[in-house]
Amino acid sequence: GQQVMQIPQYQHVQEGEDFTTYCNSSTTLSNIQWYKQRPGGHPVFLIQLVKSGEVKKQKRLTFQFGEAKKNSSLHITATQTTDVGTYFCAGRNGNKLVFGAGTILRVKS
Amino acid sequence: NAGVTQTPKFQVLKTGQSMTLQCAQDMNHEYMSWYRQDPGMGLRLIHYSVGAGITDQGEVPNGYNVSRSTTEDFPLRLLSAAPSQTSVYFCASRRGYQGYEQYFGPGTRLTVT
Numbered sequence: 001g002q003q004v005m006q007i008p009q010y011q012h013v014q015e016g017e018d019f020t021t022y023c024n025s026s027t028t029l030s031n032i033q034w035y036k037q038r039p040g041g042h043p044v045f046l047i048q049l050v051k052s053g054e055v056k057k058q059k060r061l062t063f064q065f066g067e068a069k070k071n072s073s074l075h076i077t078a079t080q081t082t083d084v085g086t087y088f089c090a091g092r093n094g095n096k097l098v099f100g101a102g103t104i105l106r107v108k109s
Numbered sequence: 110n111a112g113v114t115q116t117p118k119f120q121v122l123k124t125g126q127s128m129t130l131q132c133a134q135d136m137n138h139e140y141m142s143w144y145r146q147d148p149g150m151g152l153r154l155i156h157y158s159v160g161a162g163i164t165d166q167g168e169v170p171n172g173y174n175v176s177r178s179t180t181e182d183f184p185l186r187l188l189s190a191a192p193s194q195t196s197v198y199f200c201a202s203r204r205g206y207q208g209y210e211q212y213f214g215p216g217t218r219l220t221v222t
Contacts, residue, residue, distance in 0.1 A: 006151070009149065033211070042214065045211060088151060095140075096142075096157060096168075097142070098154070101150055101151035102152075
């Protein structure tokens with residue numbers, strides 16, 4: 001079945017540094033979603049990408065969908081302490097939404 | 110709207126006990142699902158439902174049962190709890206199966222001793 005790989009598993013950055021997490025699928029995706037989970041909380045939807053090569057921005061966050069629709073990335077510019085948490089990508093496999101293992105982001109102030 | 114609600118928030122079970130985790134949503138969403146979250150393994154799909162009366166298995170269904178008698182409710186039953194089922198369980202819902210954002214409940218932290 002479809003697998004969604006996410007790297008890195010963990011990243012610890014100094015406040016103000018940039019951060020990127022990458023998501024790769026074993027199959028072509030019709031769309032990809034990104035979620036953020038704060039420590040002790042539940043996943044919250046951030047964005048969905050649908051088109052090949054699509055780039056979307058939300059303030060300091062930039063999301064990209066690969067040309068082949070098999071990979072995606074989330075880039076945070078100038079991280080802040082409010083960015084801490086786990087970032088998940090998720091790809092659809094038929095009726096199922098398959099999540100990557102997530103990237104845990106810690107920010108040192 | 111309350112969104113997606115889950116009860117209980119915390120539960121401790123002994124090996125072999127059974128219990129039901131409750132999940133309800135008030136958004137009239139067709140699609141509901143259950144995930145478990147374990148360190149380093151992300152969110153793994155247990156069971157899902159595309160509408161009342163219809164359920165199907167996810168990636169890790171063994172040891173769990175579900176039913177969907179109404180649009181609002183999607184309970185998860187542990188038949189005979191095992192220590193390997195110690196985890197955080199999230200219920201989620203969305204409007205349809207294609208291209209809609211998924212809303213998660215606050216989670217149930219389950220410990221099996």
